[in-house]
Amino acid sequence: MRRGRPRNSTPPLRAKARRAPHLRRKSLTLTVLCAVMVVYTLLPLAWLAINATKSQQNLFDSFGLWFKGFGFFSNIGDTFSYQHDIFGRWLLNTLMYVVVGAGGATLLATLAGYGLAKFDFAGKKAVFAVVIGAVAVPATALAVPTFLMFSKMGLTDTPWAIIIPSLISPFGLYLMWTFSSEAVPAEIMESARMDGAGEFRTFFSVSLPLLAPGIVTVLLFNVVTTWNNYFLPLIMLKNQNWYPLTLGLSTWNDQAHTAGGEVVFNLVITGSLITIIPLIAAFLLLQRYWQSGLSAGSVKG
Amino acid sequence: MTISRRRGVLLGATALAVALAATACSSSASSGGSGKTSSGSSQAATVTDADLQAALTAGGNLTVWAWEPTLKKVVADFQTKYPNVHVNLVNAGTGNDEYKALQNAVQAGKGVPDVAHIEYYALPQFELTKSVANLDEFGAAALNGTFTPGPWSSVQAAGGVYGLPMDSGPMALFYNQTVFTKFGITTPPATWDEYIADAKKIHTADPSVYMTNDTGDAGFTTSMIWQAGGKPYSVSGTTLGVNFAGDAGTQKFATAWQQLLDGHDLAPISSWSDAWYQGMASGKIASLTIGAWMPASLESGVKSGSGQWRVAPMPQWTAGGKVTSENGGSSLAVMKASTNQKLAYAFLKYATVDEGAQTRVDNGAFPATVKQLNSPDFLNKTDAYFGDQKINQVLAQSAAEVAPGWSYLPFQVYANSVFNDTAGKAYIGSSSLADGLKAWQDASIKYAKDQGFTVK
Numbered sequence: 001m002r003r004g005r006p007r008n009s010t011p012p013l014r015a016k017a018r019r020a021p022h023l024r025r026k027s028l029t030l031t032v033l034c035a036v037m038v039v040y041t042l043l044p045l046a047w048l049a050i051n052a053t054k055s056q057q058n059l060f061d062s063f064g065l066w067f068k069g070f071g072f073f074s075n076i077g078d079t080f081s082y083q084h085d086i087f088g089r090w091l092l093n094t095l096m097y098v099v100v101g102a103g104g105a106t107l108l109a110t111l112a113g114y115g116l117a118k119f120d121f122a123g124k125k126a127v128f129a130v131v132i133g134a135v136a137v138p139a140t141a142l143a144v145p146t147f148l149m150f151s152k153m154g155l156t157d158t159p160w161a162i163i164i165p166s167l168i169s170p171f172g173l174y175l176m177w178t179f180s181s182e183a184v185p186a187e188i189m190e191s192a193r194m195d196g197a198g199e200f201r202t203f204f205s206v207s208l209p210l211l212a213p214g215i216v217t218v219l220l221f222n223v224v225t226t227w228n229n230y231f232l233p234l235i236m237l238k239n240q241n242w243y244p245l246t247l248g249l250s251t252w253n254d255q256a257h258t259a260g261g262e263v264v265f266n267l268v269i270t271g272s273l274i275t276i277i278p279l280i281a282a283f284l285l286l287q288r289y290w291q292s293g294l295s296a297g298s299v300k301g
Numbered sequence: 302m303t304i305s306r307r308r309g310v311l312l313g314a315t316a317l318a319v320a321l322a323a324t325a326c327s328s329s330a331s332s333g334g335s336g337k338t339s340s341g342s343s344q345a346a347t348v349t350d351a352d353l354q355a356a357l358t359a360g361g362n363l364t365v366w367a368w369e370p371t372l373k374k375v376v377a378d379f380q381t382k383y384p385n386v387h388v389n390l391v392n393a394g395t396g397n398d399e400y401k402a403l404q405n406a407v408q409a410g411k412g413v414p415d416v417a418h419i420e421y422y423a424l425p426q427f428e429l430t431k432s433v434a435n436l437d438e439f440g441a442a443a444l445n446g447t448f449t450p451g452p453w454s455s456v457q458a459a460g461g462v463y464g465l466p467m468d469s470g471p472m473a474l475f476y477n478q479t480v481f482t483k484f485g486i487t488t489p490p491a492t493w494d495e496y497i498a499d500a501k502k503i504h505t506a507d508p509s510v511y512m513t514n515d516t517g518d519a520g521f522t523t524s525m526i527w528q529a530g531g532k533p534y535s536v537s538g539t540t541l542g543v544n545f546a547g548d549a550g551t552q553k554f555a556t557a558w559q560q561l562l563d564g565h566d567l568a569p570i571s572s573w574s575d576a577w578y579q580g581m582a583s584g585k586i587a588s589l590t591i592g593a594w595m596p597a598s599l600e601s602g603v604k605s606g607s608g609q610w611r612v613a614p615m616p617q618w619t620a621g622g623k624v625t626s627e628n629g630g631s632s633l634a635v636m637k638a639s640t641n642q643k644l645a646y647a648f649l650k651y652a653t654v655d656e657g658a659q660t661r662v663d664n665g666a667f668p669a670t671v672k673q674l675n676s677p678d679f680l681n682k683t684d685a686y687f688g689d690q691k692i693n694q695v696l697a698q699s700a701a702e703v704a705p706g707w708s709y710l711p712f713q714v715y716a717n718s719v720f721n722d723t724a725g726k727a728y729i730g731s732s733s734l735a736d737g738l739k740a741w742q743d744a745s746i747k748y749a750k751d752q753g754f755t756v757k
Contacts, residue, residue, distance in 0.1 A: 057604055059575070060582035144405060151409035235405055238366070238393045238412070254395040257573040259468070259629065260370050260597035260665050265575055 045276075052273045056266040075270040082252075082267055089241060090248040091274070094227060096159065097244055101166030102222035109169050109218050113176025114207060118184065131177075134170035140231050147235050161236035162244070166226050172218040179214030180207070216289035220282065227279055245275045346440040348643060353439070353650070356643040360385020363641065363648055366393040366403070367418035369467065369631065371664040375657040379648065382656070386644065396420065400427075400714055403636075407432045413638035415645040419464060420631040421455035422520065422713045425536070428463045429711040433634040437461040439646040447654055451627045451703035452669040459538060464632030465653040466669035468661070470592025471699035472524060472615045472628050475599070478688070479609040480510065480587040489588075489613035493557050496616045497566075503587060504566045511568035512561075514586050517728040518572055519720035520628060521590075522554070522738075527626035527707045529553040529618055533742070534710050540755040541710065543745045545738040553618060555734040562727060562734060569728075578602045590615060592628035593696040597665035600686050607685065612692040615699060625699040626707065630669065667696065674700060712752065716745045 047064060053072040054062065062068035080087050116128060146165055150156050155164070184207045192202040208215075230246045237243055240251070253268045255261035365376070365388055376388045391414065393402045400423055406413045407430070419427060427433045441462040445453070452466030476489055484503045490496035500512030515521065526533060531550020535542040545551045561567050568586055570576045580586035581603045589595065599610060615625045633653060635645040651657050654670065662673045673679055674697050683689040710716050723744050724737035732740070749756050 057582075060579040060603075061605065147405050148409050151406070151411045154411070156409075156412055234394070234398065235402060238391050238402065240392065251392060251394070254368070254398075255370075256575070256578070256602060258368055258370065258395055258598075259470075259592070259594035261368075261601070262370065263578065263598075263602035265578075 048269060048273050048276075052266075052270045054266060056263065059265055059269075071266070072270075075266055076274070079267045079270045079274065082264065086240065086248065087245075087271060087274075090243050090245045093159070093242060094244040094246075094275075095278075097162050097166060097229070098223055098226045101163045102219065102226040104163075104167045105169040105172060105222045105226075106215060106219040108167060109172035109176045109222075110211060110215055112173050113178075114180045114184075114203065114211065116173075116177045117180035118186075118189065118207075128177075131170050131173050134168075135174055139165075143232050143235055146232070150236065156236050157238050157242070159242055162229070162233055162242075165232060166222075166229070169218070169222055169225075172222055175218055175221075176211070176214055179217075180211060183210045183214060213289050216286050220286055223282055224279065245271070249275065346437060346442065348439045348646070350440070352643060353647040356641075357383045357386060357647050360387070361641050361644050362387050362389065363416060363644055364389045364391060364414040365416040365418075365633075365648070366391050366399060366414040367416075367633070368392050368395045368399065369418055369666070371661040371666050372418075372652065374664060375652050375660050378656060378660060379651050382651075386648075388648065396423075397714065397718075403427070403432070404430075407636075407638065410638070413636050415636060415639035415641055416648060417634050417636055418467070418631055419634050420629065421452070421466075421627070422523075422709045422717070424456060424464055424632060424634065425458060425709055425711040426714055427634065428458045429539075432637055433463050434637045434639070434642055434646075435461040435463060436465070436635065436646060436649075439643070441465065441646075444654065447671060448669050449671055449674060449700045449703075450705065451700065452630055452632070454705065454707075455627070455630065456632050464634035465649045466630070466632050467653050468594055468630050468666050469669040469700060470594050470627050470629035470667065471696060471703055472528070472590055472592055472625050473695055473699050474588060474590050474613040474615055475595055476588035476611055476613060477581070477584060477586075477606060477609050478611045480584045484510075484587075489611070490616050491614070492620050492622075493616045493618055497557060497560050500561055500566045501564055504564070510585050510587060511580075512566065513588050513590065514568035514570040514572065514577060514580060515558075515561075515728065516567075516569055516571045517721050517725035519717035519724075521572075522720070522724065523709070524626045524628040525554045525558070525590075526551050527704060528615065528624055530624070530704065532706060532708075534708055535757075536708050536711060539753070540757055541749060542757045543710070543742045543749070545742045546735075551738060552735065555738060559727075559734045562730070567728075581606060592630065593667040593699065594629060596667075596684065596686070596692065600665075608688055610687055611690055612687060612695045614695055623702045624704050625702045627703055710745065710749075711754075712745075712748065715748060716741070719744050719748075 043065075050065060050067060051059060052075060053070050054068055055071045055075075058068045058071070116124065116131075142165075147156065150161050150164075155161050188206055188210075189202055192206045197205065227244075228246060229244065230250070233244050233247045234250075237247065240248070243251070249268055249271050252264055252271065256263045256265065360383065363386060365372070367390065372390060376390045380386060380388055393399050393414070399418065403413070403417055403419075417427075417433070419433070424433070437460075444462075444465070447453075448466045449469060449471075451471060452469040456462055456464040456466055474489055480503075481487075481489070484499075484506050486499050486502070490499050496512070503510055503512050526545075526548070527550075529550035531548045531554070533543060533545045533548045533551055535544075568580060570580050570586070577586070581589075581599070582605045596612075599606060603610075617624065633649050635642050635649060639645050652661075658668060658670045658673055662668050662679060668674050668679070680693050680697060681691060682693055683691055720741060723740035724734065726732045726740070727734040727737035746756050
């Protein structure tokens with residue numbers, strides 16, 4: 001009993017030790033293939049991290065995958081102070097678009113998906129057909145018509161032009177619909193109703209916890225889409241003060257394409273690194289949930 | 302990102318189609334309207350200088366879309382001089398991005414700026430869709446002689462003047478003398494034959510070094526054809542012709558450049574990419590034949606090349622020749638939708654003709670005005686980056702030798718966007734440049750027909 005090892009850590013360790021030789025024997029080629037893929041995936045990230053430490057001049061003078069000089073902190077300082085501290089503003093804008101847009105889109109998708117999956121009402125098939133149809137239309141193709149519509153409403157060049165379209169996520173709705181039909185058994189809802197819970201009570205106390213993995217998955221998809229959104233802000237926004245990071249960094253990059261423009265590749269690279277850190281953090285924090293959410297509904301069509 | 306941009310261009314093109322259909326209707330309704338082309342210029346001026354002065358004194362708000370870096374200082378000075386005017390200078394994107402935004406705004410009928418920065422090659426598109434104001438009304442025709450001939454002809458079209466030239470790009474050969482010397486080239490090539498021989502010499506001696514880079518650049522190609530005396534585009538109203546296959550200048554260029562393509566003597570690096578700057582910094586790209594606006598970009602982007610670079614006249618097609626062409630350059634235009642066109646034009650004049658022109662030159666822009674171009678201060682300025690060479694003398698000389706009579710298509714922005722899918726194939730070796738240009742011609746003609754142009 002007293003072996004100085006926490007008791008609850010023993011079973012997984014033993015299980016791993018037992019399974020390991022079996023695994024190694026079975027998939028050497030697979031392991032090698034995975035290693036290659038890992039290197040392939042991480043190489044651009046490594047490149048980004050390494051080059052964020054270089055000055056503009058050293059970027060040109062040195063090998064791309066090794067260090068030369070260390071200007072990481074001065075690069076970060078310059079990134080935030082360049083053009084009157086606008087980078088911080090872009091960062092906050094992006095956060096706002098993600099919190100309000102992606103958060104709102106997830107909420108709406110959850111409510112609608114659940115409603116479609118669990119309740120019968122007239123026109124349900126029509127709604128469903130519209131959703132499926134909407135999944136097929138690329139957001140880019142809708143951007144210009146959306147612009148024309150928003151322009152009539154006087155919403156272009158305001159944050160609403162980014163937030164309102166971000167709230168619509170047909171793919172998220174579809175995913176939540178599939179997920180709800182699988183994850184929330186009708187029996188549980190029945191028994192909740194028997195116990196006297198109203199529909200809202202049933203949704204929040206009984207169904208919502210069951211839907212959590214699906215919600216996290218949809219949230220992650222929406223966060224990534226909104227965080228990386230480029231084309232919509234490009235055509236909607238003219239005022240740099242409302243730019244998200246993607247658009248802001250692209251204008252810095254474009255300076256190098258302009259006669260007489262200031263070339264600031266070091267700031268673009270450092271800014272890009274700062275831009276992807278929150279996304280990586282979100283994935284690491286939420287991966288447990290979204291892994292189970294991603295596969296849900298994929299077995300039974 | 303590239304994909305969404307290209308798609309954006311196509312969507313923008315759809316907007317052009319809609320606008321063009323409207324144009325075609327209106328121009329056929331007033332057939333013979335093109336007849337007042339030349340006579341209209343002088344008679345149309347209805348706004349006097351006093352009116353402009355009154356507008357400046359009265360003041361108001363102006364929105365200017367531009368990405369040109371020196372305009373910030375111009376706007377600041379302008380507002381100091383005319384305190385009642387407030388200018389909102391917006392960077393709505395560079396080049397294509399801005400044109401797309403402009404088209405969207407014009408189509409929506411809302412959010413159109415008063416003044417827009419438009420490159421010469423894109424200006425015809427906005428003239429044709431009647432998005433920019435005819436400046437003859439404000440007396441722009443009287444500015445004839447103020448600007449050098451290349452830029453001045455670039456802002457004119459049937460019926461008037463549609464923008465005021467802001468900068469120009471007469472071409473010259475920018476070369477890294479240190480690299481040239483290393484490979485035993487003592488004098489820069491004066492003709493394209495010499496240029497090709499030198500390119501092969503450099504690349505043979507060290508396969509990692511190239512005379513220049515080119516992965517297929519529509520702007521460069523048209524500038525080269527322009528210098529070779531080619532006139533592949535003919536435009537008259539909504540009737541146009543595209544003819545690369547039967548154009549002597551085009552064939553001259555294609556034959557010469559094919560030699561470099563066949564020998565893999567061109568660095569496979571796209572202009573304006575980070576690899577491009579890196580190639581110049583490391584001496585792997587030895588020269589550029591490019592517009593006169595290049596010095597500011599070299600000094601900012603290739604700091605390590607300081608003291609090594611020089612400027613020579615553009616190589617010629619015939620020994621002893623003196624013919625150049627323009628590469629790039631841009632204008633400021635007054636948008637038709639502007640509600641304060643008088644004030645907008647007053648700003649245009651300030652920025653391109655009056656004090657603004659000098660401010661911009663002082664901050665590194667290449668002038669389009671005769672006065673600034675010929676001023677002794679400008680011509681005698683030495684530049685440590687170029688080994689104290691008086692580079693402006695070479696560049697100003699080029700501005701005076703630009704071949705006349707070139708015109709771009711009214712949808713050059715679209716045409717350039719499909720260059721790499723057609724002519725670009727020659728650069729990866731899957732067709733000859735002549736065939737590639739023919740494919741570009743076919744794609745342009747097809748688009749013209751789809752848009753309702755009459756193709757002759």
